[in-house]
Amino acid sequence: MADNALFEFLHMEIVAHVYKEQATREDIDKERVTCVSTLELMGFRVGQGLIERFTKDCPTFKDDLDIMKFLCKDLWSTIFKKQIDNLRTNHQGTYVLQDNKFALLTQFSSGKQYLEEAPKYLAFSCGLIRGALSNLGLESVVTAEVSLMPSCKFQVVIQKL
Amino acid sequence: LNGELKFHYTVHTSLDVVEEKISGVGKALADQRELYLGLLYPTEDYKVYGYVTNSKVKFVIVVDSSNTSLRDNEIRSMFRKLHNSFTDVMCNPFYNPGDPIQSKAFDSIVSTMMVQAC
Numbered sequence: 588m589a590d591n592a593l594f595e596f597l598h599m600e601i602v603a604h605v606y607k608e609q610a611t612r613e614d615i616d617k618e619r620v621t622c623v624s625t626l627e628l629m630g631f632r633v634g635q636g637l638i639e640r641f642t643k644d645c646p647t648f649k650d651d652l653d654i655m656k657f658l659c660k661d662l663w664s665t666i667f668k669k670q671i672d673n674l675r676t677n678h679q680g681t682y683v684l685q686d687n688k689f690a691l692l693t694q695f696s697s698g699k700q701y702l703e704e705a706p707k708y709l710a711f712s713c714g715l716i717r718g719a720l721s722n723l724g725l726e727s728v729v730t731a732e733v734s735l736m737p738s739c740k741f742q743v744v745i746q747k748l
Numbered sequence: 749l750n751g752e753l754k755f756h757y758t759v760h761t762s763l764d765v766v767e768e769k770i771s772g773v774g775k776a777l778a779d780q781r782e783l784y785l786g787l788l789y790p791t792e793d794y795k796v797y798g799y800v801t802n803s804k805v806k807f808v809i810v811v812d813s814s815n816t817s818l819r820d821n822e823i824r825s826m827f828r829k830l831h832n833s834f835t836d837v838m839c840n841p842f843y844n845p846g847d848p849i850q851s852k853a854f855d856s857i858v859s860t861m862m863v864q865a866c
Contacts (some may be wrong), residue, residue, distance in 0.1 A: 643835055647802060723802060
């Protein structure tokens with residue numbers, strides 16, 4: 588379907604652009620951190636807007652777990668055309684979302700090649716999750732890890748006030 | 749200006765009622781998880797209706813008590829329109845969530861609705 592490819596290409600270009608912009612300034616160490624933050628913030632704002640649109644016609648969520656399930660099923664299907672494969676939680680505010688074939692990583696490799704580059708391409712999606720949760724009233728910290736492409740895990744830790 | 753202040757006051761006090769209603773959701777039945785909250789409370793001069801989105805944004809409509817022709821389903825559809833316009837505002841890249849809404853499109857939809865209701 589054409590629309591999948593559109594977003595994938597746009598996303599790749601966004602990442603490349605953000606890194607190219609940073610490369611024109613000095614300080615290699617800072618480069619990685621600020622690029623990832625820029626991408627994450629972009630994802631955050633997109634997540635906020637998207638969740639507003641997608642939850643327009645839903646009934647109110649019962650609790651945090653209900654929200655996470657919505658994220659894994661409905662939100663993931665709408666954006667990445669598949670659901671999260673595995674959701675685990677310690678029932679104390681930490682959730683691990685596992686996607687065995689993450690749409691934005693499938694074009695890279697099916698193993699360990701290009702593993703070091705993967706985090707750049709996960710920053711936006713981490714922000715997306717954080718933005719979506721934030722607009723639903725849950726402040727969180729979202730990180731991602733990849734050990735074998737195209738599978739990746741997003742860890743969400745809900746911040747209790 | 750006096751009139752505007754009264755409306756601000758009415759809306760602020762209605763927020764307490766909204767909070768009461770949404771915090772009762774967990775204990776209530778599953779199918780009471782609607783976004784539309786219905787009539788919050790009637791005063792001498794006004795009827796106040798509420799609606800909460802999943803993103804915890806609260807919409808409040810204050811209607812003159814003398815306007816008896818407005819039915820429940822009309823109020824519901826007004827809230828739907830508000831919710832739809834608000835979603836569009838949220839998706840506007842020039843809008844920063846949390847700021848006052850400055851979208852002219854949003855203003856015109858609200859004004860049209862108010863005119864139609866009278």
